[in-house]
Amino acid sequence: MHTATMSRTFAALLAVVLLGAEVLGKTVTGLFKSELARQHSGQFITTFMYQGDSGLFVCRLDNSALATEKESRLLLYPDMDLDLDNLSCSERLSKAQLTISLRQEEHNQTIPHQTSPTAWKALYADRYTCQDSAVIPAHADLAFTVLLLNTDSAGNPLEHFSAEEAGLQTFYFLLLLAYFIACCIYAQPLYQALKKGGPMHTVLSVLSTALALQGFSALCNYIHLARYSRDGVGIPLMGSLAEFWDMVSQVSMLYMLLSLCMGWTLSRNRKPQSRPLQWEQSPASTAVAVGGVVTQGVLLLWEQFSESEGGHHSYHAQQSLAGLLLMALRVLLTLLLASVLYQIISTERSTLKRDFYLCFAKGSFLWFLCHPVLFLMSAVFNEHQKEKVVTIGVILCQSISMVTLYQLFLSRSLYWEVSSLSSVTLPLTMSRTTPRGRY
Structure with missing residues (x-):
């Protein structure tokens, strides 16, 4: 996955955000x-x-x-x-x-x-x-x-909160509470699945990383807003870190979704599917994924610095040229994914595999389209409600998308039956016949 290159990119993003972002309190x-x-x-x-x-x-x-x-x-x-x-x-x-x-x-x-x-x-x-x-x-x-x-x-x-910011602190508190409860329930079986490895280990690792980064972003936002509610200034470093972790989560998910779709398509054209539904990398699929990541990262940073007075998660409002271009990019990527998945589904004879790809498409489309759709829907709300509707809606929809993809790749009912691999290598295989599969 070119981990070293991605790490250097993320480090550069972190430096730019922390050194350049301006968080204005009240x-x-x-x-x-x-x-x-x-x-x-x-x-x-x-x-x-x-x-x-x-x-x-x-x-x-x-x-x-x-x-x-x-x-x-x-x-x-x-x-x-x-x-x-x-x-x-x-x-x-x-x-x-x-x-x-x-x-x-x-x-x-x-x-x-x-x-x-x-x-x-x-x-x-x-x-x-x-x-x-x-x-x-x-x-x-x-x-x-x-x-x-x-x-x-x-x-x-x-x-101290302006009318368009009121209620965000409570939202982040409830979001953190939901993350904590989910972590208590699913952390151990997920850790065991990652430790075991298997054909979908990379996908599960990227999903887990993206979800963890969203959790870190929510925590930083809550800390910033909790302090902001008392003094009207908050902790600007926490606000900048929240933006950074969210951007890294965005580009990680984009890299994974593009790599999977392009890899599957190229794999079908290159050889029989001896290893179906796995992460198939090639120079072409990697180039497309990296290109999408770089473009989205540049637009996210541009949108941050184009706001004259940034708020909390202000780039979700998308009121600048960079924000509009970012939404256009997401729509174009959705069309690309739809085209790729249509090619796969239209030639797939297995009903179970088609169901797998359709469910993957739903989770991917929700991730990309929730932002443009919520932005258009926010036009019917009052001015002080627009940013909150987009910000809260995007975070919730993308969290639901992650959960959908988790269920897909950890699902015994689908992945067990479409894979040609043995049950020993499958992640989170809850076999009823052997003790090692129970959690």
């Missing part, structure tokens, strides 16, 4: 810069989706005297159809729904009641923002900390 720290505010007719600070009553915007300053001298202020704009980029500087500043004059060390601004979750944008401006001819004094930049809070279940403004 406790925002930085510097108010007069020069930057003048260049952009207001310095962009952050966006946050408020919902319900008593949303809170808190700004803390390190130097309130300097803020007073510069006539510093924060401008808050609700999400609306008005295109601020086409307005003059003075018009842009006047369109703010809320203006916070920065005169004290801490300012608390209550957000009006939101009938539906609404994204608010915060900009900084001062006396020099719209005066192009005025000389900006050589003052030090103004350090700030901004906290953005929604109300919790008790009605208190303590919830």
Whole structure:
């Protein structure tokens, strides 16, 4: 499987993700810069989706005297159809729904009641923002900390999650609980199957690795979100690791699915099926699989860095060109797999083997198509629900796909009867006649 090459590729991906990814929390720290505010007719600070009553915007300053001298202020704009980029500087500043004059060390601004979750944008401006001819004094930049809070279940403004992020922490907790229960039930028989070897050892190894990586991704996301719920920053390293493990899981599954389909097809054309349904490698099948992996990996990384303000598992939203290309790639790969599997099934005389390939096709198509289909379906949901629908839906569908493939390759009812190998080499053979087959 060219393990060394794949390992070097994954190591490079890890370095790029950890060194380049930016995870922005909803406790925002930085510097108010007069020069930057003048260049952009207001310095962009952050966006946050408020919902319900008593949303809170808190700004803390390190130097309130300097803020007073510069006539510093924060401008808050609700999400609306008005295109601020086409307005003059003075018009842009006047369109703010809320203006916070920065005169004290801490300012608390209550957000009006939101009938539906609404994204608010915060900009900084001062006396020099719209005066192009005025000389900006050589003052030090103004350090700030901004906290953005929604109300919790008790009605208190303590919830750091924006409306589109609410509920993700609970989802990852339940997902981890499901992984833990499944691990307790199936870890030992799966370990014995892998230890025994057999014709499908490589497939089971890749499936186990991909599922474990998804578990690591869920754990990192939960740790990040648990900390994020308390301070609005979280642990950016955990967020980056979650993205990385998920990407490695994606490319591992892609390599396996392409290798299996192409290997089976080339094997049928090359020789009789003395070893049916196994991982048949050849230069051509390896080239196709590696090409698909590299293309998907590049698009995943491109999509990560194309987001101006990344969220949790933000690439599932697919709002950039790279994300759209990634979905198109998955559709094309689905068509390729469908063509390959159709060639196999149409010439296969054994009903059991056809059932095997059909079940494999269902698991593979679910893996590839769930993302594009959920993205299209999310169009009917409200703005604050779209990313959660896609993110949660993709993770669940891909987990179901893995379970389907596990059942297929470990199934005695199918694989036992279509294989020409002895029962001793079969993975997880639960023979009723010999004690060694029981678990």
